[in-house]
Every structure is written in structure tokens, then in C-alpha cells.
Amino acid sequence: MDKKIVNWATKALSFAGRLQLINSVLSSMHIYWASVFIILARVVKDLEKRIRRFLWNAGSDGRIRAMVAWEAVCLPKNEGGLGIRSISDVNKSLMANHIWSIITNRDSIWVRLIHDYKLKGRNFWEIPCRGSMSWGWRKILSIRHTIRPHIWSSVQSGAQTNVWSDMWCSLSPLSAFISPRAIANAGFSLQSSVADVIDQNGHWKWPQAWLDLFPVLFTLSVPNLVPSSIDRLVWKDLDGKMCEFQSAQVWNTIRNRENQDRLTVWEAGSLTNLNLMCCPLCYADRESRDHLFFRCSFADQVWSNVKTFVQLGSVDNSWDSLLHWVDQHSSSKKADYVVCKLLIAASSYYIGQERNNRIFKNHKRTVDQVVEVIKNSVRLRLMGFRFRVASTKKRIFKLWKIEENEDNVAKPG
Numbered sequence: 110m111d112k113k114i115v116n117w118a119t120k121a122l123s124f125a126g127r128l129q130l131i132n133s134v135l136s137s138m139h140i141y142w143a144s145v146f147i148i149l150a151r152v153v154k155d156l157e158k159r160i161r162r163f164l165w166n167a168g169s170d171g172r173i174r175a176m177v178a179w180e181a182v183c184l185p186k187n188e189g190g191l192g193i194r195s196i197s198d199v200n201k202s203l204m205a206n207h208i209w210s211i212i213t214n215r216d217s218i219w220v221r222l223i224h225d226y227k228l229k230g231r232n233f234w235e236i237p238c239r240g241s242m243s244w245g246w247r248k249i250l251s252i253r254h255t256i257r258p259h260i261w262s263s264v265q266s267g268a269q270t271n272v273w274s275d276m277w278c279s280l281s282p283l284s285a286f287i288s289p290r291a292i293a294n295a296g297f298s299l300q301s302s303v304a305d306v307i308d309q310n311g312h313w314k315w316p317q318a319w320l321d322l323f324p325v326l327f328t329l330s331v332p333n334l335v336p337s338s339i340d341r342l343v344w345k346d347l348d349g350k351m352c353e354f355q356s357a358q359v360w361n362t363i364r365n366r367e368n369q370d371r372l373t374v375w376e377a378g379s380l381t382n383l384n385l386m387c388c389p390l391c392y393a394d395r396e397s398r399d400h401l402f403f404r405c406s407f408a409d410q411v412w413s414n415v416k417t418f419v420q421l422g423s424v425d426n427s428w429d430s431l432l433h434w435v436d437q438h439s440s441s442k443k444a445d446y447v448v449c450k451l452l453i454a455a456s457s458y459y460i461g462q463e464r465n466n467r468i469f470k471n472h473k474r475t476v477d478q479v480v481e482v483i484k485n486s487v488r489l490r491l492m493g494f495r496f497r498v499a500s501t502k503k504r505i506f507k508l509w510k511i512e513e514n515e516d517n518v519a520k521p522g
Contacts, residue, residue, distance in 0.1 A: 110138055110159050118168035127164055131193055135160055139196060144203040147248035153196045160193070176469055180365050188366075195365060202360035205256050207249055208233075209354050212260065213342055232274050232299075234282075255363050260354075261345045265338035267304035276345075277303060278329055287323060295319065303340075307331060389467040390460075399428050401464060407476060408460050414480045415456055418487075418508060419449045444501045448491065455486040484509070 117130060139156060142148060157179065164182075165174050175182075183198075184190025210220050212233055227246060228236065234257055238250040262270040262277045270277050273284040273292060289299060295316045297306065306314045311333075315326050344354045346362045388396045390407035402408050416424075424430050431453065438446045459482050466472045474482075488509050496502035506512070 110135055110156060113138075114159060114163045114168045117163070122167065124164075127167065128191055128193075131160055131164060135163070136194055136196075136199075140199070140203070143196070143200040144206070146245050147204060147252070148196065148200050150197075153200070156196055164191075164193075176465060183365060194360070198360055198364045201252050201255060201363060202356050204249065204252060205359045206356060208253070208256055209260070209342075232271065234274050235284075256359070259345050259359075259362055261343055261351065263341050263343050263351065264303055264332045265335050265340050267307065267332065267334045267340065268302050268336075269340035270303045272297075272301050272303045272306050273299060280325060280329065283326075291319075291322070303332065304334060307334065389464055402457060402460055403427060403431075407463075410476045411456060411460060411479050411483070414476070415452055415483055418484070419452050420445055421449055421452075444494075444496060444498075444505060447494075448487070448505060451487050451490055452483070455483045459483050459486070 113130075113134060117127070122130070139148065158173075161173050161175060161179060161182075162168060162170075165176070180195075181189070182191045183193050183195040186192045209215075210217065211223055211228075214220060214224070234253060236250060238247060242250075258276065260276060261281075262275045264270055264277050273287065274282050276282060292299060292301075295318075308314055311331055313327070313329070313331060315323075319326060342354070343351045344358050344362075345351055346358065352358055388394055388400055388405050390401070391405045393406065394400055394404070403412065421434070424434050435450065435453065438449070441447075459479055463474055463479055466474075488511055491505065491509060492511060494502075496505075
């Protein structure tokens with residue numbers, strides 16, 4: 110990861126470019142090891158520190174200038190984050206595959222070894238995590254509490270589902286409030302299945318004494334058993350939906366979730382329609398995407414100033430209008446359109462930056478100052494362009510007040 114970041118640090122990458130490299134390259138470099146064992150917390154911390162430094166500081170040394178907490182950055186984009194997946198959450202979701210293999214008794218040498226030498230006929234969920242055991246096995250057992258509430262048994266015949274330790278009803282696991290002694294005194298076994306506690310008439314076999322001890326048991330609906338069928342395990346998400354077990358489903362269920370009513374940092378074009386707070390630029394209306402970039406009086410003055418340099422007369426004060434123009438000319442290499450796209454990107458970025466600076470740094474700039482920053486940014490990019498037509502270059506340089514010295518080296522006018 111260090112080698113990748115050092116190589117990228119020499120390139121002039123935008124924030125969006127660094128984010129894309131993180132999601133497509135850096136976030137996948139640890140996947141193999143994350144699927145083999147639980148990565149040490151110290152290693153996870155070091156990896157995420159490098160990713161954070163690359164995202165916020167472009168890989169440079171020094172204090173990380175983070176704008177929001179890392180937990181917020183790791184949220185999906187539709188929840189206000191940047192879509193970078195937490196290494197720890199990904200690690201646990203991938204390791205859940207091993208737990209699934211054990212409890213479903215997948216046909217493999219490793220699973221057979223676990224059953225023969227680790228479980229020895231005992232229930233996986235009840236193996237104590239103490240004593241002399243290998244580091245890898247201890248780490249697998251350590252994430253059971255995260256995975257267990259979501260692995261449910263879909264009762265068909267009831268013969269393959271342990272009535273006490275498996276998740277199969279709203280009260281599961283029953284062993285959480287019924288002790289092994291109470292189970293034995295009632296004439297049941299710790300290995301009893303759901304089918305074992307239902308009589309031929311479809312009623313529970315709970316002893317009468319349990320009516321006072323565990324009255325909630327008698328409120329449970331008796332499942333309709335199909336003797337010819339087989340119970341199967343499924344994954345249950347946070348919404349209670351039963352689905353097939355997949356690492357992606359596990360990650361989406363166990364990942365960190367933040368309060369979605371809290372505003373999180375998004376640079377320029379990544380801001381979503383969040384009507385959550387008063388606009389920090391004009392203080393006249395609630396903040397939203399359209400308002401922040403166009404309808405806000407501050408942003409409107411910025412756009413009115415910079416649009417005089419390009420051909421954006423058809424774009425009105427709305428995000429949809431801007432996106433429509435960009436979509437129409439996205440593939441065009443005509444110099445005037447390239448300049449327009451540069452101006453749009455720079456304006457969106459610095460208006461968003463001004464909003465963030467006011468919120469997080471209590472630093473304010475005037476409209477003229479923001480306009481000048483945008484114009485300088487576009488000028489610097491234009492100075493490095495190679496124009497095909499000399500007359501076009503001369504016209505654009507004159508408009509943007511870019512002068513060339515005797516050595517044909519451009520400089521701001």
C-alpha cells in the first residue's frame with residue numbers, strides 16, 4: 110500500500126480521483142488476508158491511517174487534515190459517506206464464511222478437522238472461548254456474538270434445528286433464559302430439536318411447571334412441520350428479511366451505521382439533497398444541493414461572475430440544467446467546451462469548499478475572493494493545455510488574461 114501511495118503522490122490527483130483509487134485499489138489489497146484470518150487491530154489501524162492520509166493529505170506527511178470522522182467516511186454514499194468500507198467490517202464479513210461453513214458442515218477437510226478436533230460433538234455457539242486454543246480459532250470464536258443474531262434456521266421438519274441454541278423464533282436462543290438444569294429436569298436433552306418438543310397433535314410439550322417459570326413460551330406459535338423436508342439456515346438482515354448467505358449481505362448487516370439525520374462532508378458534486386440546516390453561505394434558507402450551488406445568493410453571485418468567461422448561457426440556476434449540459438458535451442474535445450467543463454468543476458469545488466470552511470474552520474471569504482480563486486484555478490489548467498489551433502489559444506488566453514513571454518511560456522496576466 111505504501112508503494113502505491115508513493116507512486117500516486119507524484120501525480121496531481123483530485124479528491125475524487127484519490128477516492129476512486131482508494132475504492133478500486135487500496136480497499137481490495139487486503140481482501141485475501143481478510144478472508145483467511147482476523148487481521149490484527151494494530152495492522153488495521155495502520156492500513157486505515159495510510160488510506161486516510163492519502164484521501165485527505167494526498168499522501169503527504171504531517172497531521173491528517175480530516176474533515177469528518179472516519180466512521181462517517183466509511184458510510185455508503187446514500188447515507189452521506191464516501192463509500193470506503195471499513196477494513197474491520199469487511200474482515201468480519203469475510204470471516205463469517207468460515208463460521209457458515211462450520212455450522213452448515215460444508216464438505217471440506219478443514220471443516221471435518223474442526224468438527225473432529227475442536228467441536229467434538231458440541232454446539233459451535235456454546236464453545237467457551239478460553240483455555241489453550243490456537244490464535245486463529247480464538248479469533249473466529251470472538252466474532253460469534255456479531256454473527257449469531259443473524260443466522261436463523263428456517264424450520265421445515267424441525268428435526269435439524271436445536272430448540273435451545275439455534276435462532277428459529279422471536280425468543281431465540283431459548284438457552285439465554287432456560288438453564289441446562291431446567292432443561293434436564295423437564296426431561297429434555299440439550300440436543301433436543303424443535304420437532305422433539307412438539308407432540309403429534311401439534312402442541313408444545315412444555316411441562317406445566319414452566320407455565321409459571323417461563324410463561325412466554327406458551328405464547329409461541331407452533332410451526333407447521335413438514336416431516337419430509339429439511340431445515341435450512343438463512344441470513345436475517347436488520348429489517349428481518351430472510352435471504353441467502355453472502356459476504357455482501359453480512360457486511361451490510363454488521364457494518365457501522367451513523368445517524369442519517371447528521372450532515373456529513375461531501376465535496377462539491379458529491380453533495381446530496383440534504384435539507385438539514387441553514388445555508389452557511391447566505392443564512393437565508395435551508396441547505397440543499399440546488400440551493401447551495403445555484404439559488405443561494407452567494408453562489409448566484411459567484412456563478413454570475415464566472416459564467417461571463419464561457420459559453421454557458423443555456424444553463425439556468427438548477428443542478429439538473431447543469432448536468433444536462435455536461436451530459437451533452439461530456440465527450441466533446443472542442444476547446445471552448447473543455448474550458449466550460451473546467452469552470453464548472455472549479456466553481457462547484459470552491460463553492461463546496463467555502464461551505465465546508467465556514468462550517469468546520471470558521472473561515473470566510475468574500476464572493477470576489479472565491480471568484481478569483483476559481484479563475485486562477487482555471488488559468489493554471491489552461492496554461493498547461495496544448496491547443497490545436499493557435500488562434501483559439503490566443504483568443505482564450507486573451508479572455509482569461511494569460512500572457513506568454515518570449516519563450517512561449519504562459520503566465521497569468
